[in-house]
Amino acid sequence: MDSFALLLAATLNAGTVLAIAGIGLLINERAGILNLGAEGLMLVAAIAGFATAVHTGNDWLAFCAGAVAGALMAAAFGVLVIWLNTNQVASGLALSLFGAGFSAFVGVGYVQGKLGDRPQFSVPFLADIPFIGPAFFRQHPMVYLAIALVVGVSWFLYRSRPGLVLRAVGESPESAHALGYPVRRIRMAAVMAGGALCGVAGAYLSVVYTPLWVEGMVAGKGWIALALTTFATWRPARVLLGAYLFGGVTMLQFHLQGEGVEIPSQFLSMLPYLATIVVLVLISRNGAWIKANMPASLGKPFFPGS
Amino acid sequence: MIKLEARPQPSRWMSLASPLMALAITVLIGVFLFVILGKDPWRGLQVFFIEPVKNLYQISELSVKATPLILIALGLAVCYRSNVWNIGAEGQFVAGALCAGWVAMQAGPDTAWLGRGIVFFVLIGGVLGGMVWAAIVALLRDRFNANEILVSLMLVYVAELLLSYLVYGPWKDPKGYNFPQTITFLADTRIPRLVPTLRAHIGVLIAAVAVAGFWLFLFRSYRGFALQVGGLAPAAARYAGFSSRQALWTALLISGGMAGLAGGLEAAGPLGQLSPYVPAGYGFAAIIVAYVGRLHPVGIIFSGFLMSLFYIGGELAQSRLGLPKSLTGVFQGLLLFTLLACDTLIHYRVRWQRAAAPSNVTKAA
Numbered sequence: 290m291d292s293f294a295l296l297l298a299a300t301l302n303a304g305t306v307l308a309i310a311g312i313g314l315l316i317n318e319r320a321g322i323l324n325l326g327a328e329g330l331m332l333v334a335a336i337a338g339f340a341t342a343v344h345t346g347n348d349w350l351a352f353c354a355g356a357v358a359g360a361l362m363a364a365a366f367g368v369l370v371i372w373l374n375t376n377q378v379a380s381g382l383a384l385s386l387f388g389a390g391f392s393a394f395v396g397v398g399y400v401q402g403k404l405g406d407r408p409q410f411s412v413p414f415l416a417d418i419p420f421i422g423p424a425f426f427r428q429h430p431m432v433y434l435a436i437a438l439v440v441g442v443s444w445f446l447y448r449s450r451p452g453l454v455l456r457a458v459g460e461s462p463e464s465a466h467a468l469g470y471p472v473r474r475i476r477m478a479a480v481m482a483g484g485a486l487c488g489v490a491g492a493y494l495s496v497v498y499t500p501l502w503v504e505g506m507v508a509g510k511g512w513i514a515l516a517l518t519t520f521a522t523w524r525p526a527r528v529l530l531g532a533y534l535f536g537g538v539t540m541l542q543f544h545l546q547g548e549g550v551e552i553p554s555q556f557l558s559m560l561p562y563l564a565t566i567v568v569l570v571l572i573s574r575n576g577a578w579i580k581a582n583m584p585a586s587l588g589k590p591f592f593p594g595s
Numbered sequence: 596m597i598k599l600e601a602r603p604q605p606s607r608w609m610s611l612a613s614p615l616m617a618l619a620i621t622v623l624i625g626v627f628l629f630v631i632l633g634k635d636p637w638r639g640l641q642v643f644f645i646e647p648v649k650n651l652y653q654i655s656e657l658s659v660k661a662t663p664l665i666l667i668a669l670g671l672a673v674c675y676r677s678n679v680w681n682i683g684a685e686g687q688f689v690a691g692a693l694c695a696g697w698v699a700m701q702a703g704p705d706t707a708w709l710g711r712g713i714v715f716f717v718l719i720g721g722v723l724g725g726m727v728w729a730a731i732v733a734l735l736r737d738r739f740n741a742n743e744i745l746v747s748l749m750l751v752y753v754a755e756l757l758l759s760y761l762v763y764g765p766w767k768d769p770k771g772y773n774f775p776q777t778i779t780f781l782a783d784t785r786i787p788r789l790v791p792t793l794r795a796h797i798g799v800l801i802a803a804v805a806v807a808g809f810w811l812f813l814f815r816s817y818r819g820f821a822l823q824v825g826g827l828a829p830a831a832a833r834y835a836g837f838s839s840r841q842a843l844w845t846a847l848l849i850s851g852g853m854a855g856l857a858g859g860l861e862a863a864g865p866l867g868q869l870s871p872y873v874p875a876g877y878g879f880a881a882i883i884v885a886y887v888g889r890l891h892p893v894g895i896i897f898s899g900f901l902m903s904l905f906y907i908g909g910e911l912a913q914s915r916l917g918l919p920k921s922l923t924g925v926f927q928g929l930l931l932f933t934l935l936a937c938d939t940l941i942h943y944r945v946r947w948q949r950a951a952a953p954s955n956v957t958k959a960a
Contacts, residue, residue: 325744329928369932373599373939378680378744379886383931386879390924397919504921509752516745555760562749562756566735573740592601 304536313486320479325381328511329388331491338492359488459584643908663857665899667881670853678826683747685878691855694724725855786864
């Protein structure tokens, strides 16, 4: 029973990384921008956050550093795809490749870095309930903030006027432009906000989840977050659900190893990647359904005619 | 104010100038980076652009790294021209290396009658391995509409873990002091070298033939033409009766086969055994090679050698200047990024105009 509580706790922890990154990418895609650079962006944010945490010892400053790094990287991508009309797929790949190289380059000195003692968190009273306490209420505050974030983004997109405009830009940039909305600026803002969130996710990964810096440590989580938005058919609540699902799959491997299951560890490590493929297949099988939910201008450049 | 104005026609001249501009900008940023790091920028440029071509040994090393890059990029060029986004060449490379390695390990007294001919089967193994790995992507895309970008990328991790399982487990050399590696392949199965003293191997010749073959396929064959129409104008391709499913399968099988071939050459060539070091990032760097080479077989030769220069330069920067080897990745990423920015000039002209100008136009009208 105790080990199951720990598995649930670890699932929440792992899911938080995917939830924050996934919701950031959802904001991008709702505005019509597909950012395949998520992986590279998270890597750069991970080292920025880790370095900040090593020098200041403050998690929140580390998350801020990650957010700034993510937003800056995303801004470079945004200038290319929004203002210079480059191909979004190729530009995103460029960002991923650059991020992988750049983070490895600046991170060399931090490979042996240590963060000092990690504080223990617990929600007063609730953390003492048997089973439920250790499973849900002894997490880093960011775990709960991530849930609040998803609720907030959901409210923003569906209940607020700026959110409506953002979705309109993603569905039909031409119409939004005709109505007088600055389509490209709105897209840029969405890209930077999404990048900042991916950055927070990257910093959470290196500062709280692991907590250490290794070259290429994001290990595909940026790509899985991208798959999450499709899995969620671009709905915030489903991103959260999917994130915990994938978090669970990731954690299951360690759990099974702990239970002494006789499967080579490499096959267990494949689980998150295979699960991503399976989920993509199941969701995408119905092409009409995907089409009905996908932001109509996703991946297509918009250049106001002159 | 700077304004972009659409050109009536894409500029041919710019599409050739853009990679050179991108290289120039990347080099400028590199110089800037060396200065920040407190290194002599002139020395840095020397390490990256002069030392790798200084003597025959270095040129041979350059070709060892350029060969897989060119082979993989040729396949990717076909993919990207037909609008199929295979970004998992790294996984197909590993799958090819695994299958080629398996064939090589079957060699023994029973296969001695084949002599050096067994190399042919090793390479066929590589091609088939890469094709199978890419076929999974094609199948899932074709049957279930699953996004090929994400599926091909996920399969990279799966291939790397499979390799890790095999070299730590069933394929581990029993006499290898417990190192995670297979036996060293028999001499007969090794890729023949061009000159016994240098590491450059016949892969260079295969790449040269492949460049010609891909040029013919893309620009002189009906099939290649149909693929590219599908990439440029899907509606026109449908109207012409070109099957998009066929294009998907062709593009993925070709690119998977090429990546697998590169994997086979690498495993049975410079490496000579399987180990966790098989994936060296060639599959990802080849994406950049394909783009910088304008998705054109001839351009890919140049960009393949350029990218190989970056690899060797990074290694030399580590030993000579004490800089991390990952500098290579920084420059490769920068190059693709600046290239994409410069490519804007192919379709648009930059116009400088005063902010007030539009209102004057309105008045005149």
